[in-house]
Amino acid sequence: MSHPEDQDDGALFRSAIGEVTPLRKVGAPATTRPRPRARARMAEQDEAQALGEFARLLHSSTPLEAGDVASYRRDALPPGMFQRLKRGQYAVQDELDLHGANALQAEHLLRGFLLEAHAHEHGCVRIIHGKGLQSDGGAPVLKNLVDRLLRQRNDVLAFHSAPPAQGGTGALLVLLARR
Template sequence: MSYPDDEDDAALFRSAIGEVTPMRPVEPPPVGKPKPKPRARMKELDESEALGEFARLLRSSTPLEAGDNASYRRDNLPPRMFQRLKRGQYSVQDELDLHGASAAQAENLLRQFLLEARAHEHGCVRIIHGKGLQSDGGAPVLKNLVDRMLRQRNDVLAFHSAPPTQGGTGAVLVLLANR
């Protein structure tokens, strides 16, 4: 229903707001070089610090050679359990092969592998790092990386180079703590 005394809506609006000043035209921003793509600087910093930490650990202790046994036992682990690990008497529940990986790749793979092993409640795992015979005249990189990383983890109770039938000094058996 319309009322005869109602005015046109547009005219009513114009009379309510009064006179209007038009806006000045906005100039587009000057065309120049595009902004650089964002970089993951914190990730790059973390990776460089991690590699620096690994290099520092290698310098602070004598690195393992190709034929050396990698061995470590926490004080709270009974010696008898460690002897069983050294003999390969625990059932290996999962395995990680690091052959062909760079140090950075191996570090990431090892961290992820141990997280998954812990999530699946594995008690013993095997990590194959190789003997390092292909290393450029220096110490075996992956073998030393695995040795240093495993020593720093709270969920690792002990590790020892595998018996000859399970990879010898090119692999390590790791005994993991229960949750």
């Protein structure tokens, strides 16, 4: 009879676990190819729908041109507060610069930025969209995208193109509702 001290560790292990059935032969290649990477079909559909909605919004009204002033005020906002916003008299608590983003990226960044601003209870933010002078012959894409999206949001009380010292017609000052 042999003592456990006389056996090597591998033999002790095999005797402890008993007989095993290998899943595949050692050294044999796997018979299946790796699965293709999953596609986010719903996200792709959402993006396509958002682009379609943006195109519809752009065509449903006259798009803003590069030098146009963007302006919007909900009826519930007192005119005096809107005048202060137009003059740039509110302290800007956060800023988003959309330069270099395409329409889809800009929309995603803008929605995330507004959620964050709302979570931090910011009252006034600046969104830099650029004047759109580099747009390919058409209307400034980001400027119109930001204008249309902000008009649809319930948490936006008002917005207006920034005073020249704060970005002029290439930026918006946005007044947000508190929670």
